[in-house]
Each structure stands twice: as structure tokens, then as C-alpha cells.
Amino acid sequence: MEFFEVIDKRRTVRDFENEKISQVVIEKIIGAALKAPTNDHMRDWHYIVIQNRNTVMKLLDIIPKGISDEDMEQLIRDWNLSDNEQQNAYRDAVPKQHKMLMDASVVVIPLLKQKTDILHPDNISHLNGFASIWCSIENLFLASTAEGYGCTLRIPLGNEGEYAKEMLGFPDDYFMPCFIGIGKPKKNASVIKQKNIDVKERIHWDNW
Ligand SMILES: Cc1cc2nc3c(=O)[nH]c(=O)nc-3n(C[C@H](O)[C@H](O)[C@H](O)COP(=O)(O)O)c2cc1C
Numbered sequence: 001m002e003f004f005e006v007i008d009k010r011r012t013v014r015d016f017e018n019e020k021i022s023q024v025v026i027e028k029i030i031g032a033a034l035k036a037p038t039n040d041h042m043r044d045w046h047y048i049v050i051q052n053r054n055t056v057m058k059l060l061d062i063i064p065k066g067i068s069d070e071d072m073e074q075l076i077r078d079w080n081l082s083d084n085e086q087q088n089a090y091r092d093a094v095p096k097q098h099k100m101l102m103d104a105s106v107v108v109i110p111l112l113k114q115k116t117d118i119l120h121p122d123n124i125s126h127l128n129g130f131a132s133i134w135c136s137i138e139n140l141f142l143a144s145t146a147e148g149y150g151c152t153l154r155i156p157l158g159n160e161g162e163y164a165k166e167m168l169g170f171p172d173d174y175f176m177p178c179f180i181g182i183g184k185p186k187k188n189a190s191v192i193k194q195k196n197i198d199v200k201e202r203i204h205w206d207n208w
Contacts, residue, residue, distance in 0.1 A: 001088075004123065006142050007142070008142070009145050009149050010142055010151075011150070011191045011194070012152025012153070013191070014093060014100035014152050014189070015096075015103070015186040015188070016150070016189070017102070017183065017188035019183065021182060021184075024207045025149075029140055029182070032138065032139045032142070033045070033047065033139045033140035036135035036138070038132045038187070039125075039131065040128070040129070044129075045111065045132075045136050046111040046170070046174065047111070047140075049108050050106060050107045050109070050134070051106050055167075056101070056102065057102070057157045058167065059167055059168070062158075062160050063097055063098045063154070063160065064098060066095050066098070067094055067095050072095065075094065076090060076091075078150035086195075088193075089191070089192045092192055100152045100154075100181055101152065101154065101181045103181075104183040105184065106181070106182050106183070108140070108180040109164060109168065109179065109180070110136065110137055110168075110176065110177060111176055112130065112177065113130045114173060114174070118175055130177065133177055134177065137153070137177070137178070140180065144182050149185075150182070152180070155178050159177050164179075183187060
């Protein structure tokens with residue numbers, strides 16, 4: 001697939017077919033993730049790939065299994081989501097948080113080595129590792145797209161990250177930025193309209 005086609009086709013997918021991904025393809029996708037730019041040259045990233053259904057089920061058990069329409073509308077008010085397209089994006093995404101990862105062919109947990117308290121950085125460079133892993137994650141998304149797969153992600157809320165650490169046994173100095181699901185998109189998978197951005201309005205030549 002041509003590079004800019006991959007960029008256009010990479011969309012968050014939350015509805016997956018029940019279909020396996022081969023180990024070779026997973027290794028290719030994660031190989032691409034491991035080639036992303038890195039702050040300290042070390043690429044100290046690991047990816048836990050979970051295929052075992054029982055492990056997936058247990059890992060995701062802590063994630064809310066849905067949301068009532070009433071609570072959904074309350075969440076939109078609480079989070080001050082005033083843009084219509086944004087509201088619709090959340091109305092599609094929030095109820096699927098558990099199911100999208102359950103239905104993905106694999107759940108992937110990216111990990112970065114974090115030497116300082118990520119929630120209380122002294123300066124912005126203490127967040128470099130966090131920034132780097134997101135470059136790595138985007139490579140994973142693009143590589144998955146190029147291979148004909150779709151991806152979803154969830155930021156761990158509450159103690160979901162701690163729970164995952166205990167369950168999966170990753171070391172204390174590694175931090176999990178998100179859950180990722182990779183799978184074959186369903187034919188009728190809902191793809192939320194991306195906001196139209198006028199590139200000319202967003203580029204500021206020479207000064208703002
Ligand atoms: C930092 C970050 C956090 C996100 N958190 C979530 C999340 O917790 N749950 C979810 O379903 N999608 C999450 N997403 C996916 C966004 O909802 C999605 O990227 C956005 O709606 C734009 O759609 P697109 O990816 O199809 O362009 C997140 C994306 C990013 C980059």
C-alpha cells in the first residue's frame with residue numbers, strides 16, 4: 001500500500017471479525033513499531049501480545065462492559081463535549097470499550113521503561129519516554145493498516161494499569177500507556193467521521 005494511502009486508511013476500528021492474525025504478521029507489525037524515533041537511543045519498549053482468550057477475558061474484566069444511554073449523555077455533559085461530531089464519536093466509542101478489545105484478534109500491551117514518576121514530571125524531558133512510545137504505537141497502527149488490519153486503543157482508567165501489571169507480571173519500572181486491539185475490521189465496522197481540517201488554516205508560515 002502506498003504511504004499516503006496507509007495514512008488515509010488508518011482509522012480507529014472498534015468492530016472486528018473473528019479472525020486470527022499470524023505470528024509472522026504480528027512480528028512484522030511490532031518490528032515496525034520498534035523502529036520509531038526514540039528519545040534516548042535505547043528503544044526500551046516491550047510489547048506483550050495476548051492471544052489466549054482466557055487471559056484476554058481476565059485482563060479486560062476490569063473494564064466497564066457498557067454504559068446506559070442516560071450515563072452516556074451525562075458523561076458528554078460532564079466532559080463538556082460541545083462539538084456534535086465529537087459527541088457522536090464518544091457515543092460510538094464509549095459503549096464499545098470492553099467489547100472492542102474482547103473482539104480484537106490480539107490485545108497488545110505496549111510498555112516503556114520509565115525512570116521517573118510519570119504523573120509528576122520535573123520537566124518536559126521526563127516525558128520523553130512517554131512521547132517516544134506513542135511514536136512507536138503510531139508505527140504499529142500504520143503497519144497494521146498496511147497489512148490490512150485495524151487497531152483500537154484504550155487509555156487505562158482507575159487501576160486498570162496496576163491490575164494489568166499484576167496480571168501480566170511486567171516489572172515495576174515499566175509503564176503501560178494503553179491497551180491496543182488489532183484485528184480484521186468487520187465489513188460494516190463503524191468508522192467515525194474524521195473532522196475536516198483545512199491544512200491551509202493550520203500552517204503558519206514564518207509566524208502565527
Ligand atoms: C492519546 C489517545 C487516547 C485515546 N483514547 C482512546 C480510548 O480510551 N478509547 C477509545 O476507544 N479510543 C481512544 N482513542 C482513539 C480516538 O478516539 C481516535 O483516534 C479519534 O476518535 C480519531 O479517530 P481516528 O483514529 O479514526 O482518526 C485515543 C487516541 C489517542 C491518540
